[in-house]
Amino acid sequence: MTSMNAPLLASSALLSPPALGFDGVAYSHEERLLLGPCSFTLDGIGPTLVMGPNGAGKSLLLRLAHGLLFPTEGRVTWSSDRKPRQAMVFQQPVLLRRSAVANLIHALAVNNVPRRERAKLAYDALERFGLTACAKTPARVLSGGQQQRLALARAWVLSPQVLFLDEPTSALDPAAIKAVEAAVREFHQRGTRIVMTTHDIHQARRLAGDVLFLSGGKVREHTPADVFFDAPVSPEAQAFIAGELVE
């Protein structure tokens, strides 16, 4: 998988981000197995798009990888010695009841960025994501698209080595989706490992380096994007690509 999208490597990271491994990871809740057991390694260039029908366990997989949930079996591993710096962007951005810029400054503060550097980093990120004009606006009165861009900006200031995105565009209009996808590419260019769920095949085609396909709580296939979209290996993915209803 490391040879995937080799040309991109030159323009992207100086240091490749740490690889994420699932080692027999399973998650059960109240005796019901919801995910796994699954084993895979994300060590390619990515972005990795996690796809599958509703209820396949995409969000669960992301939450386990990010550490919001702990596997009931198996373990999540990183190739780095320490747990990498990570951030996550949720479907519904969770913003503090403060101004846009204060949201970024808060994220920097909890990550022990020195006080005198916070404002500059925050305003740089707002500018990058086209939010300079609403720096002082309460974050929660921003439009849905602006809120999601602010969530991306918050992730950006943390310089994560790994960024998880859980259906970040599912509630947005096309213009806002375009902005989010552009932001995802910027993270990718910066050398951040991207792991993103989507149920939108077209979006996956636009962004994916490799695809992790889930159905029924199991990983059915992990292949480079061109293979996945043109000649998927697993019958479940073949049905999904063909537009059939997959459980």
Next chain:
Amino acid sequence: MENNAFYVALSLLLNFDAPLYQIVALSLQVSLFAVLIAAVLGFPLGAAVALWRFRGRGGVIVVLNALMGLPPVVAGLVVYLLLSRAGPLGEWGLLFTPGAMVIAQVVLVLPILAALSRQKVEEMLDEYRDQFVSLGMSRARMMPTLLWDARFALLTVLLAGFGRASAEVGAVMMVGGNIAGVTRVMTTSIVLETGKGNLPLALGLGIVLLTLVMLINAGAYLVGEFSRRRTG
């Protein structure tokens, strides 16, 4: 007309009658000070109960909620026993001073601030939890963030606490003693002056107290409206 108690009360107010304003000033000082102390202790306490899971947490929540309805005379009695000459804190010599009244009001207001802030902070934590964990925040680090983000709700809670403190009569009467010029506040004076038949002063104080309660409620309403508009 001059014999009308209401008329005399108004003229006392409008002529800035010194004893009347002294009583009002002491009332405000005692209650503001009590609410300030209760907030410094009660908000972190409420947030801590919301954030940490520990044995007996349910019991703590029940006790805090129950103490919101603590009868003021019981609070007064407890503080009286603590501060009386023979009591454990008798050496402080606080009984029948404004300090004793502040303590009694703290006892009354603290459970309100702690119980209501626990509720608000817990609601907010449900919403923020995933993001906080994602940011790698410890529980101790979450506390100031949650308290600040709940600031509008907590201001309303603070006003409710101030309302209870300033309107209460039993506890401050018992531990303050209603000594003229020293521990006489609005509520205790109203009781005393009504008993003596000095209705104008009682009525004047009643008007001030009622106005104060109105202002507090108007303030709470405006804060609520403002925060709804600011934070959606």
